Amino acid sequence: MGLCSSSTNTAPSTTGNLSSVAVTSQSTRTTTTSITTSSLSVSSSGISSHVSGNSQFSNASSGDDLGPGGQILPNSNLKTYTFSELKAATKNFRSDTILGEGGFGKVYKGRIEERNGSKVSSNASLVAVKKLNSESMQGVEEWQAEVIFLGRLSHPNLVKLLGYCYEDDELLLVYEFMQKGSLENHLFGRGSTIQPLPWDIRLKIAIGAARGLAFLHTSDQKVIYRDFKASNILLDGSYNAKLSDFGLAKMASVSQSHLTTRVMGTHGYAAPEYVTTGHLYVKSDVYGFGVVLIELLTGMRALDEDRPAFQRNLVEWAKPYLANRRKLKNIMDSRLEGSYPSKAAGQVAQLALTCVEPEPKDRPSMKEVVATLEQLTDIKGRPKVPRIQNSSPRSPYRDGKQPMRHRSAIRVKDDVNRRSHASPNGS
Template sequence: MVLGIGGFGTVYKGWVEEKTLSPSKNGTGAIVAIKKLNHESVQGFQEWQSEVNFLGRLSHPNLVKLLGYCREDNELLLVYEFMQKGSLENHLFRRGSQPLPWALRLKIAIGAARGLAFLHSSDDNVIYRDIKASNILLDGNFNAKISDFGLAKLGPALGMSHVTTRIMGTYGYAAPEYIATGHLYVKSDVYGFGVVLLEIMSGLRALDTNRPAPQHNLIEWAKPLLPNRKKIKTVMDERIEGQYSTKAAMVFAQLVLQCIQQEPRKRPHMTQVVDTLEQINSITAKI
């Protein structure tokens, strides 16, 4: 029943009674995903606690639901709603998977952006800190939900611009100011989301040493091409050719460039990112 294995531990598929959420026989009741702590994980307990703290009190259609948790001796478990379509990462990059249509990529991007916008505008000003394609899960209708709050932090206190913290997260998605100084801004999430948007439009991973040397780092390779109307096609995933207009591609490229600005204050707020993605969706719907 193993669904996946990550840094935190192993994720299993299980079943619970619909009303009581007590365990039921395999194949009966509601399907759930159960994350079990790896005992060797140094960060394990802190990440488990962070998940319980954040998902235990935050609720939004674009955040994965935490249904329950358990701590018994060394055993730490988290029980989530089951996401039938798996992760965005699998759909974009797994060999043999059907390429996601452009319209579906936009739907997923909008859902994930709404989830982040909610976190940033919540009373606590939550900084998610680990936005990447593998942490964006999809339900049966390809609705995107952000999962894995093990690295999330409460945003800066009143009057402060950032939180200083030990550098964690995923190389390739982490914002330059965070890597350089350990200063974590709400806009650090926006940079990571810009990287995800670039993966969505290109169908390429943020980092991949199997590509030709100039293309190892997706941001470095694509950044000079994105403002150029004639070169934008080289960045767009060739598997979705004909599904988007040049105008939609250009607006999308501009949004990526805004999100990955070097200076955090120059990046848009996630609410603005949602608005722009919805505009691109409207342009696409008219094709």
């Protein structure tokens, strides 16, 4: 789901939501909601919270642990929008303003007019408006989770939630507008062949997304993102990565584990322990990050039913190649045309392998992932020099011909005389 630029074409995704392993209720609207302009009462997962008052978030133990620019706000600064305001901003939710669509509903590009008292200012802000689909399998709980988490979490690598709207049955969220769209579109969209992401931008995106996850994992109340994937990584005008869509996020318990009765997420990205047992760990997010790293290396989707059977699951197919730098070049995204530092690519591949280890305890922390990726920014690739193809593989000379050597005038004259005497007619 993108809070992104409408100029980016959305490619159809082959991934889908995971089905429940032990669903206690199929209803998407079982949560009691009470909203005023100043507070949001939430009973999701047994938690009671107020956006602008007390919260489930405790203060961070150390600002350094949260990464540069990250903080848990003491109070939410979210704005309450009226439905009529958002209807006007999106031109009555016109179809040509649609940026994308996900499980929650459609996302529209909007233009919010700024007011100075009773007068409308000449300035306007571009926003992304997410509108709940009444037939969506997601609902109030996911909408509340977005408000709770993004209303209190502030970090350069998290999409900024500006406000929300709740009128009658209408549930909407308003975000900052992300000019470059989603990573998914850049890797797999229709324009990805025409303008593929260069290596340095891919690394920059990986670092930004890793910082966002590390921030979530290192607060006192650890946040498990639960749905890390390429479509949830959005890019601003400078390709800075920001995590979006916190509808499935959960708070980790003291043991850093959360047992859920519903397995939610996306096929191909969800960690094996979560899919099979319902046990959710902080390091379940690390597995998803590893999958995205492999997508960045290969330019291939995590799951693709159109590929041969042995290649459909990217992680399982790519593992033998990731472990060997010589083999790695065989699966690197051909759109890079070899323009990447092989040493750095090899280290990213090794990091990806550790992230997708079957056992959570064997995976690195996101803080370790960030440190590893940041070290790779100094590794530069060699300038690409075109190779000269020889006509004969056995010849060491260009075009298969031995080059002429400089000969003196005396040698040339001797050669002419020999050819004259050797001629049958003496001419």
